[in-house]
Amino acid sequence: MTRSWPSLRWASAGVAVVFLVPLGACSVLGFGGVSVSHQELDGEWSDAAVPGTVSELAWEWTAEGYTGDLGVTALPGGVLLRMSHGVVALDGVTGEEQWSFVVQDEDVPVRTDVPSSGERVHVLYPEEAPGEESGGTDGDDSAGVPGRRVVLDGVTGEIVGDLEEEFTGDIEELGAFDLGTATDAGLFELGSEPLLSGRMLSDEDGSELWRTEDLFTCDGGSVDRADRPAVFPEALVVRAECGTDVTELVALDPEDGEVLWNLEGAGARPSADSVRAVGDLLALDQGGDGYWGEEFAEAVVLDPVTGEVVGDAAGTGEDWYPARTFGNGFLVSRRESGADAVGYELRRFDGQVSGTAAQAVETSSPGAYVIALEDAVVKFADSGDGGPMVSVAPWDGGEPFDVDVPESTDVALPSGTRQPEGRFEAVPGVVVLVDLSGAEGEGVKVLGFGE
Numbered sequence: 001m002t003r004s005w006p007s008l009r010w011a012s013a014g015v016a017v018v019f020l021v022p023l024g025a026c027s028v029l030g031f032g033g034v035s036v037s038h039q040e041l042d043g044e045w046s047d048a049a050v051p052g053t054v055s056e057l058a059w060e061w062t063a064e065g066y067t068g069d070l071g072v073t074a075l076p077g078g079v080l081l082r083m084s085h086g087v088v089a090l091d092g093v094t095g096e097e098q099w100s101f102v103v104q105d106e107d108v109p110v111r112t113d114v115p116s117s118g119e120r121v122h123v124l125y126p127e128e129a130p131g132e133e134s135g136g137t138d139g140d141d142s143a144g145v146p147g148r149r150v151v152l153d154g155v156t157g158e159i160v161g162d163l164e165e166e167f168t169g170d171i172e173e174l175g176a177f178d179l180g181t182a183t184d185a186g187l188f189e190l191g192s193e194p195l196l197s198g199r200m201l202s203d204e205d206g207s208e209l210w211r212t213e214d215l216f217t218c219d220g221g222s223v224d225r226a227d228r229p230a231v232f233p234e235a236l237v238v239r240a241e242c243g244t245d246v247t248e249l250v251a252l253d254p255e256d257g258e259v260l261w262n263l264e265g266a267g268a269r270p271s272a273d274s275v276r277a278v279g280d281l282l283a284l285d286q287g288g289d290g291y292w293g294e295e296f297a298e299a300v301v302l303d304p305v306t307g308e309v310v311g312d313a314a315g316t317g318e319d320w321y322p323a324r325t326f327g328n329g330f331l332v333s334r335r336e337s338g339a340d341a342v343g344y345e346l347r348r349f350d351g352q353v354s355g356t357a358a359q360a361v362e363t364s365s366p367g368a369y370v371i372a373l374e375d376a377v378v379k380f381a382d383s384g385d386g387g388p389m390v391s392v393a394p395w396d397g398g399e400p401f402d403v404d405v406p407e408s409t410d411v412a413l414p415s416g417t418r419q420p421e422g423r424f425e426a427v428p429g430v431v432v433l434v435d436l437s438g439a440e441g442e443g444v445k446v447l448g449f450g451e
Contacts, residue, residue, distance in 0.1 A: 057403060072427070113181065120160070195217070197211060197213045232280065260306070277304070280304075313347075332344070375395060379391045380411060388411075405433075409437055
């Protein structure tokens with residue numbers, strides 16, 4: 001199969017290197033003047049759920065010579081690799097390629113959008129490479145650049161929609177007003193000021209399914225900015241900042257646009273810097289309290305369908321500090337004076353402790369590259385002399401242990417507790433880690449850790 005990077009391969013850890021062989025028909029097509037390589041699913045996905053813990057490196061997937069960015073997103077049967085020139089779907093259990101959609105011209109940037117279910121994958125790209133003569137590329141930012149939105153079935157990789165798009169700037173920098181948002185019900189778009197409208201389009205043919213006007217009140221003012229919505233199967237939550245210094249949240253039913261609930265306030269609980277889906281719940285980024293020079297922000301969690309507050313990390317106490325919010329609770333951490341290791345607790349949203357893994361993981365960044373699974377907390381850490389490793393601390397007193405990773409493994413550690421999106425995620429079958437050790441031209445790896 002032809003790729004815009006030299007070669008791809010996956011390897012069964014500790015067993016053998018196997019060069020990737022296309023499993024299904026691969027075609028090179030022209031979409032709006034750009035050639036793409038498209039491979040649909042030929043076979044079946046492994047039947048697997050998100051693991052309760054991990055114990056070994058199950059597989060490695062490598063893109064040799066690749067120099068672009070790479071992130072991962074869960075699919076119903078595994079993981080989607082979001083690359084600068086397209087997408088590749090891997091089976092979570094085996095690491096084998098299931099389907100792919102790749103733009104052949106490496107100078108054409110690609111952007112990917114996936115709803116929370118992973119049932120649809122939207123791939124967006126301009127019809128011409130930057131710098132080529134077309135509207136808007138010669139200094140006229142007001143003129144749009146023609147592009148495509150190709151919609152793929154997240155399970156089979158089949159193309160279910162091919163829609164025209166118009167990009168008014170760098171595709172990687174466009175925001176909520178510039179691009180629609182992929183949902184299970186279709187393509188959601190925010191309309192114009194002053195109070196914004198919203199509409200849902202079919203992601204198959206672009207027809208309008210529903211429209212609603214004046215999403216926000218803004219106390220008689222107008223909307224200054226809006227975030228990309230947080231998407232759930234049964235709700236679509238939009239956050240906006242009004243010119244009156246008030247923040248509003250509005251939740252819509254994706255099927256018909258009905259307003260499910262709305263909140264507004266200036267400095268009150270509804271105010272937030274951003275909104276994020278954590279499993280089936282909505283986390284509000286509110287600036288939060290910090291320690292060790294780090295910051296935790298998602299202290300309040302809402303039910304996205306009802307707007308009810310289901311969790312509040314305020315008042316954690318006893319020297320425990322929130323590290324990260326998950327769909328199954330708040331992960332809190334504590335470091336004893338002079339100790340090198342961090343202990344974790346998983347606290348349900350009702351405040352009850354559901355698991356403790358005390359003084360188990362050596363790390364300088366408690367909230368980054370960490371996942372709270374059902375049976376253990378899993379953390380990537382670079383312990384200096386010990387080298388990079390994945391540390392596993394079972395809940396409720398189980399003996400902690402380390403899973404070896406390749407010695408060259410490197411990640412982009414953030415300055416605070418913010419988890420890098422798409423770099424360390426739990427998906428059906430495995431926990432996946434993006435290894436950037438070869439990002440300077442030697443390639444990039446994705447590592448899959450399983451039970």
